Amino acid sequence: MAIQYWRIRDRYYRLIGSRCGACGSEFFPPVYRCKKCGSEDIADREMPRTGKILTHTLLHEPLPGFEALAPFYLAVVKLDNGAKVLTQIVDSPPDAVKSGAKVRAVVRRAKVDGDSGQIFYGYKFVVE
Amino acid sequence: MYLMQSKERAAILGYGAYVPYYRLPTTEIARVWKGGGSGPNVEKAVAAIDEDTVTMAIEASRYAMKMAGTDKLGAVFVGTESKPYAVKPSSTMVAQALGQHHTLAADLEFACKAGTEAMQIVTGLVGSGMIEAGLAVGMDTAQGRPGDDLEYTAASGGAAYVIGRMSKKALAVIDCSTSFVSDTGDFWRRAHERYPRHLSRFTGEPAYFYHIENSVKTLFEETGHKPSDFKYAVFHQPNPRFPVEVASRLGFTMEQIKTGLLNPLIGNTYSGSSPIGLAAVLDEAQPGDKILVASFGSGAGSDAFCIEVLEGVTGARGVNPTVRSMLERSTKIDYSTYSKFRDKLHK
Amino acid sequence: MSGQRAYVASVGMTPIGDHWGKSILDLAVDASRGALAGLGGKKVDQVIVGNMFSAVGASQEHLGALVTSALGLRGTPAFKVEAACASGGSAFNTGYRLVKSGAIGSALVVGVEKMRDLEPEEASRALAMAESAEYTQFVGATFAALNGLLARLYMEQENVTRDELSAMPVLDHANAVTAAHAQFRKAITPEVVSRSALISDPLRLFDCAPVGDGAAAALIVNDDALAGAKGGHVEILGGKIATTEFSVYEREDMLDFLATKEAFKGAMAEAGLAPGKLSLAEVHDAFSVVGALSLEAMGYSKRGQGSKDAKAGKYSMDGELPINTFGGLKARGHPVGATGMYQIAEAFLQLAGKAGKNQVEGAQYAATQNIGGVDSTSAVHVFGRAS
Incomplete structure (x- = not known):
């Protein structure tokens, strides 16, 4: 698991997604081929760190390894460049977590591998 | 001469504070452990379950870099006594998140004063011409043993500073500083221990007061400055009482220290304590104002700084949330939530 | 499409639920026997197993040969098809295409999953593997x-x-x-x-939808194979x-x-x-x-x-x-x-x-x-x- 996380840590820490050189569309998660125009002229691109909640849910029974966070909010956030990110929403009062709410990205502990394994960090979002 | 002054002056180009969202009222600690009452401070800032020194350092550093308008750092120093790993640098994780690779990166530990010594080191690297700009972070998720007096104040938060060469956009110049240290065992944590131990009243006179008074008096003697030269003063804040007392002994007024005095509302953020106090001052200081900052770290030592605010400070306003706004954006939690967040429950 | 017509000659299935006493292989064999009954004793040309997470759920891969061996179908080609929850439909489609194209005359397709050996959160984790790990x-x-x-x-x-x-x-x-x-x-x-x-x-x-164990199978045949089969059949259109x-x-x-x-x-x-x-x-x-x-x-x-x-x-x-x-x-x-x-x-x-x-x-x-x-x-x- 540690190597899998290491390989894409910049995507987790800095929201590095993709930009299409042909039509300028931007994507997160990264793509191999532009979903708008089909071009394979794709380069890494840091995503804007702000956006809006498109839809959200309060998850009561998360995956193993995330129990201590439960219940927690998950949302699909539409970033300012149109890219969509699946993310946890943290540090936000329940009545603020709603469709259309403005959010910004922060870095948090994403997953901790027990007491002796590594700590993995990644993006989460906070309602502004 | 004991004064530390770089050949070329270095300046604060940007800063960023971080205070986590959660507050534990000290009445909660008193309710659970003492049967009522409260601690010396009103509340303390508590990092969420998924926060640590690295995540908070990244947030504060992003703010600092944004304000400085720089994307290139020659040094990244993270001063903390609550590293997520015993072995694995926090500074490389922070550097990676900031997109910095061609940089000197190191973790510093000196109880509560690792943040200010990071500032001194970066000042030296900039002042010597070795680097253009560097990052100094003081950040902690300090922990007190459940029920210990320390638990009232041990808190999470801190600030980050981008220090670089003087420019028109510089916010404040770091004119000079002093350091004073001695082997004093007032507070310690042995390897593999979860919580620190301390010698309660011994942490006062021979530790906090002795070292701060020495660093500040040396600064005064060698620069000719006197308390009235400073518009603001920030002293390390292990509790609400010590900084007020040391200010009084050194000849400062309540008016001079109130802006940077955050302990009553957030507790003691250890390595973050004096840096975040300075951030609160920079949020409102005007060009020409002089600021005295004196940290304290157990074990023990104190760094004292003379900082003068520059014209650039006005242009930096509004770029980042102020420390006051971070104090306001908060929610109260109870002792059980705090226990869960800070890993005090063991299944 | 050229080629031949394809039919489902027979099906077999286990009830769905908690099969504490049955392994993933027991379930697959039960359902397969039901479907093979329609073949009238003739040899099936191909066995295809539809399954999502036998590796995680039962520490078992190589289901094709495992099931074929258990059924006594020595020599029969066999493999597993995995497409998350669509593993069953995808396995069936593979069998259908092989028969329809004329490459083979009959195929046994069995879909099987053993979920109850996992704690609910472990089953949830196994299912989530159908989504992006990263x-x-x-x-x-x-x-x-x-x-x-x-x-x-x-x-x-x-x-x-x-x-x-x-x-x-x-x-x-x-x-x-x-x-x-x-x-x-x-x-x-x-x-x-x-x-x-x-x-x-x-x-x-x-x-x-709930978590449960189960297996279901169908025998796909062409007109020739159908001739020897008994009973009702249904055409795959x-x-x-x-x-x-x-x-x-x-x-x-x-x-x-x-x-x-x-x-x-x-x-x-x-x-x-x-x-x-x-x-x-x-x-x-x-x-x-x-x-x-x-x-x-x-x-x-x-x-x-x-x-x-x-x-x-x-x-x-x-x-x-x-x-x-x-x-x-x-x-x-x-x-x-x-x-x-x-x-x-x-x-x-x-x-x-x-x-x-x-x-x-x-x-x-x-x-x-x-x-x-x-x-x-x-x-x-x-x-x-x-x-």
């Missing part, structure tokens, strides 16, 4: 969470009420009462759904698998099930059937919202109307298009890699006139729609009563 599992999202996100979007954008969303689980449970192999044979009211525990709001326990953008949150319109849309269109075109011709459909409603969006993608409901139409009775046993005639995923059960094969076995029972108390009278044509992920893969097959 961008979905990484944030702690389960399939219930992804579908919770989808359900909120559906309710908010299309003005769907809680009771409308509940119509699909209520329909499933009503149909399962008389279904011998169903996991939950008990009717429920919309209140039961809306009062059940929140899993990932707005989705509640009764919006979600069309079948298509389609895929779309992998994760639902990557899609421009999250409510548009493009894989199902394309698979259904392709399968119906191959069958040469107009949509109005279907007598019944087995729909992949792993979550209430998924059933609704599937019916919209297949064109039976207009956008935003899937749940509303279900509530109005359009998809009930006496409605315009009966669906999930043995209880669907919610009540018949959803043993993941086996689900697609249960749907096909059920379509077979309907068209062969063997559906008993669940019989749709005069059923001529049936479709099965089997999804993997949140419609990342969709496998649709169309069947006709043998003439």
Whole structure:
């Protein structure tokens, strides 16, 4: 698991997604081929760190390894460049977590591998 | 001469504070452990379950870099006594998140004063011409043993500073500083221990007061400055009482220290304590104002700084949330939530 | 399409539920024996196993040879097909294509899943492996969470009420009462759904298909192989698998099930059937919202109307298009890699006139729609009563 996380840590820490050189569309998660125009002229691109909640849910029974966070909010956030990110929403009062709410990205502990394994960090979002 | 002054002056180009969202009222600690009452401070800032020194350092550093308008750092120093790993640098994780690779990166530990010594080191690297700009972070998720007096104040938060060469956009110049240290065992944590131990009243006179008074008096003697030269003063804040007392002994007024005095509302953020106090001052200081900052770290030592605010400070306003706004954006939690967040429950 | 005609000659299945005493192999063998009975002792040309997570669930891979060996079919080529929850439908499609093309004369397809050996959260983790490790599992999202996100979007954008969303689980449970192999044979009211525990709001326990063990199998044959078989058979008129953008949150319109849309269109075109011709459909409603969006993608409901139409009775046993005639995923059960094969076995029972108390009278044509992920893969097959 540690190597899998290491390989894409910049995507987790800095929201590095993709930009299409042909039509300028931007994507997160990264793509191999532009979903708008089909071009394979794709380069890494840091995503804007702000956006809006498109839809959200309060998850009561998360995956193993995330129990201590439960219940927690998950949302699909539409970033300012149109890219969509699946993310946890943290540090936000329940009545603020709603469709259309403005959010910004922060870095948090994403997953901790027990007491002796590594700590993995990644993006989460906070309602502004 | 004991004064530390770089050949070329270095300046604060940007800063960023971080205070986590959660507050534990000290009445909660008193309710659970003492049967009522409260601690010396009103509340303390508590990092969420998924926060640590690295995540908070990244947030504060992003703010600092944004304000400085720089994307290139020659040094990244993270001063903390609550590293997520015993072995694995926090500074490389922070550097990676900031997109910095061609940089000197190191973790510093000196109880509560690792943040200010990071500032001194970066000042030296900039002042010597070795680097253009560097990052100094003081950040902690300090922990007190459940029920210990320390638990009232041990808190999470801190600030980050981008220090670089003087420019028109510089916010404040770091004119000079002093350091004073001695082997004093007032507070310690042995390897593999979860919580620190301390010698309660011994942490006062021979530790906090002795070292701060020495660093500040040396600064005064060698620069000719006197308390009235400073518009603001920030002293390390292990509790609400010590900084007020040391200010009084050194000849400062309540008016001079109130802006940077955050302990009553957030507790003691250890390595973050004096840096975040300075951030609160920079949020409102005007060009020409002089600021005295004196940290304290157990074990023990104190760094004292003379900082003068520059014209650039006005242009930096509004770029980042102020420390006051971070104090306001908060929610109260109870002792059980705090226990869960800070890993005090063991299944 | 050139080649030969293909039929389902016979099917076999185990009841769905807690098979504490049976291994994944026991289940696969039980269902396979039922299906092989239709072959009249002849040798089958190919064995295909549909399964999603035998590695995680039972520490077992290489299911093709394992099952074939257990059945005593030495020499028979065999392999496993995996496409998450669409593993069953995808395995069947592979067998269908091989027979239809003329490459082989018969194929045994068995879908199997052993879920109950896992604790619920471990089963949830195994299922989540059908989604992106790096961008979905990484944030702690389960399939219930992804579908919770989808359900909120559906309710908010299309003005769907809680009771409308509940119509699909209520329909499933009503149909399962008389279904011998169903996991939950008990009717429920919309209140039961809306009062059940929140899993990932707005989705509640009764919006979600249960965890269960099961296996279902079908024997696919050409005309020659059919000649030696005994009893009723059903013709496979069309079948298509389609895929779309992998994760639902990557899609421009999250409510548009493009894989199902394309698979259904392709399968119906191959069958040469107009949509109005279907007598019944087995729909992949792993979550209430998924059933609704599937019916919209297949064109039976207009956008935003899937749940509303279900509530109005359009998809009930006496409605315009009966669906999930043995209880669907919610009540018949959803043993993941086996689900697609249960749907096909059920379509077979309907068209062969063997559906008993669940019989749709005069059923001529049936479709099965089997999804993997949140419609990342969709496998649709169309069947006709043998003439």
